[in-house]
Amino acid sequence: MPFIHREGARIYWRIDGRPDHPALLLLNSLGTDHALWDPVMPGLLRDFRVLRFDKPGHGASDARPGDYSIAQLGGDALAVLDAAGVARAHLAGVSIGGMIAMWVAANAPQRVDRLVLSNTSAKTAPEGFAERIRLVSAHGLSAVADTALGRFFTPAFVARGDPCYHSVRTTMLQVDPVGYVGCCAALRDMDLRPLLARIAAPTLVITCRDDASTPAAAGEAIAQAIPGACHRQFELAHIPFVEAPDAWVDAVRSFLGADAPER
Numbered sequence: 001m002p003f004i005h006r007e008g009a010r011i012y013w014r015i016d017g018r019p020d021h022p023a024l025l026l027l028n029s030l031g032t033d034h035a036l037w038d039p040v041m042p043g044l045l046r047d048f049r050v051l052r053f054d055k056p057g058h059g060a061s062d063a064r065p066g067d068y069s070i071a072q073l074g075g076d077a078l079a080v081l082d083a084a085g086v087a088r089a090h091l092a093g094v095s096i097g098g099m100i101a102m103w104v105a106a107n108a109p110q111r112v113d114r115l116v117l118s119n120t121s122a123k124t125a126p127e128g129f130a131e132r133i134r135l136v137s138a139h140g141l142s143a144v145a146d147t148a149l150g151r152f153f154t155p156a157f158v159a160r161g162d163p164c165y166h167s168v169r170t171t172m173l174q175v176d177p178v179g180y181v182g183c184c185a186a187l188r189d190m191d192l193r194p195l196l197a198r199i200a201a202p203t204l205v206i207t208c209r210d211d212a213s214t215p216a217a218a219g220e221a222i223a224q225a226i227p228g229a230c231h232r233q234f235e236l237a238h239i240p241f242v243e244a245p246d247a248w249v250d251a252v253r254s255f256l257g258a259d260a261p262e263r
Contacts (some may be wrong), residue, residue, distance in 0.1 A: 002014060002015075002083065003060075004076075004079050004080060004083045006075070006076060006079050007064060007072070007075075008062075008064055008065075009056045009061065009062040009063065009064045010061065010062045011053060011054065011055075011056065011061045011062070011076055011079070011080065012034075012053060012054045012059060012060035012061045013034075013051065013052065013053035013054075013080045013083060013084065014034065014051075014052055014053070015049060015050065015051045015052075015084050015086075016041065016045060016049070016050050016052075017044075017045045017048060017049035017050050018045075018049060019049060021047060021048050021049040022047070022048055022049065022089075022090060022113070022256075023048070023049050023050075023051060023084075023086045023088070023089035023090065024044060024048035024049065024050050024051065024089060024090045024091075024092060024256070025051045025052075025077065025080070025081065025086070025089045025090070025091050025092070026050060026051070026052050026092050026093070026097070027077065027091065027092070027093035027094070027096075027097030027098070027100050027101050028052070028055075028093075028094060028095075028097050029094050029095035029096055029097055029152075029238070029239060030095060030096045030148075030180070030183050030184070030187070031058070031141070031145075031148055031171075031172040031175055031180060032058065032168060032171055032172065033054045033058050033059025033060070033171050034052035034053060034054055034059060035059070035167070035171065036094075036168065036171075036239070036242070037050075037052060037241070038164075039164060039241060039242050039245040040241045040245045040248060040249050040252075043245065043246065043249035043250075043253070044249060044252070044253070046253075047253060047256075048090070048256075051080065051081070051084055051086060051089065053076070053077070053080045055073060055076070055096075055179065055183060056068065056073075056076070056179045056182060056183075057175060057176035057177075057178055057179010057180060057182065057183070058175050058176070058179055058180075058183075059171070061179070062176075063176040063178040063179035063182065064178075064179070064182060065178060065182075066182060067182055067185035067186070067189070068182040068183055068185055068186040069185075069186050069189065069190070070096075070099050070100060070103045070186050070190045070192065071103060071107075072186070073096075073100045073103075073183070073186060074100050074103035074104045074107065074108075077091075077100055077101075077104055078104060078108055078111065081111060087111070088110070088111055088112070088113055089111065089112070089113060090112075090113045090114045090115070090116070090256055091104060091105065091112055091114075091115050091116070091201075092115075092116035092118065092252060093116070093117060093118065093120065094118040094119050094120065094238075094239060094241070095118075095119055095120055095213065095214065095238065095239075096120075096183060096186070096187060097120070098117040098118060098119065098120025098121075099120055099121070099122070099186075099187075099190060099192060101115060101116075101117060102115075102117065102120075102122065102192050102195060102196070102199065102222075103192065103195065105199045105200075105201050105203075106192075106195035106196070106198045106199050107195075109198075109199075109200055109201065112201045113201065114201055114202045114203070114204075114255065114256055114257075115199065115201045115202070115203040115204070116203075116204045116206065116252055116255065116256070117203060117204070117205045117206065117219070117222060118205075118206040118240065118241070118248075119206060119207065119208055119211050119213070119214050119219070119238050119239065119240065120214055120218070120219065120222070121214045121218035121219070121222070122191070122192040122193045122195075122196060122218070122221065122222055122225070123190070123191050123192065123193055123218075124187050124188070124190070126188045126189070129184045129185070129187045129188035130188055132144055132184050133181050133184045133185065133188070136177050136180055136181055136184070137177065137181055140177055141172055141173050141174075141175055141177060141180060142173060145169060145172045145173055146169075148172065149165070149168065149169055149172070151211075151212045151213045151237065151238050152168065152213075152237060152238045152239045152242075153165060153237050153238075153239060153242065153243060154210060154236060154237045154243065157237075157242075157243050162243075164242050165242075168239075168242065193225065196222060196225035196226050197225060197226070197227065199226045199227070200227070202228065202229075202255075203223075203226045203228070203229040203230070204229070204230055204231075204232060204251070204252070204255040205219045205220075205222050205223040205226075205229055205230070205231045205232070206219070206231075206232050206233070206234070206240070206248070206251065207219035207220065207231065207232075207233045207234075208233065208234050208235070208236040208237055208238065208240050209233060209234070209235045209236070210235065210236060210237045211236075211237050211238045212237070212238070213238040214238065216233060219231070230255070232251050234247065234248070
């Protein structure tokens with residue numbers, strides 16, 4: 001298994017697909033591991049070499065003690081690109097993954113071709129994450145898992161008990177609370193709004209009508225602040241590509257210039 005060692009943590013990463021395809025780095029949400037992207041991998045691998053990794057304390061990655069920052073998590077992303085030998089890639093991130101992607105695009109523009117920001121925000125309400133830190137520190141991930149998953153997906157998807165829903169739930173309950181709390185601190189403290197005008201990469205912002213975690217207005221504000229950004233909305237919730245992988249992949253492939261007929 002490939003790992004990098006950075007700032008006291010062992011970070012797991014993997015790369016899939018043909019080496020002659022353009023690189024695409026996927027950055028997933030809080031409380032999930034790289035397997036969150038499994039529903040879209042078949043569609044993306046038609047055109048891209050896909051790179052994924054687990055944030056500290058998530059999946060196969062070690063937790064770092066203490067509070068994290070978006071800059072620190074962005075440094076992890078750049079270190080993974082280095083380890084994979086990828087000089088430049090498309091970036092697609094959801095939720096905190098989108099925040100990491102914005103930081104990388106603003107601070108290391110030479111590493112980014114195109115940018116997909118799905119269901120994310122440039123600023124969060126700090127009190128909500130302060131409360132989540134309190135709950136998880138006292139009671140573990142079970143104290144917040146069902147509330148978080150109720151925001152991830154539409155009520156119909158949750159009620160249906162789709163296997164993907166249960167996989168995501170199981171993964172969340174296995175996250176190291178130290179890593180989860182560290183990421184919550186990054187969300188609590190971050191404000192990316194001053195960086196948005198610096199992002200030069202062509203950008204697609206995806207929002208969802210029923211996203212209670214990062215409402216559509218948050219994504220629309222990002223699209224307005226990044227020069228030349230475009231916007232696409234779905235009638236889904238916070239993690240749209242698990243519920244509707246084909247629609248999400250079609251939008252992303254088209255934006256990244258991979259909408260030609262399948263090979």
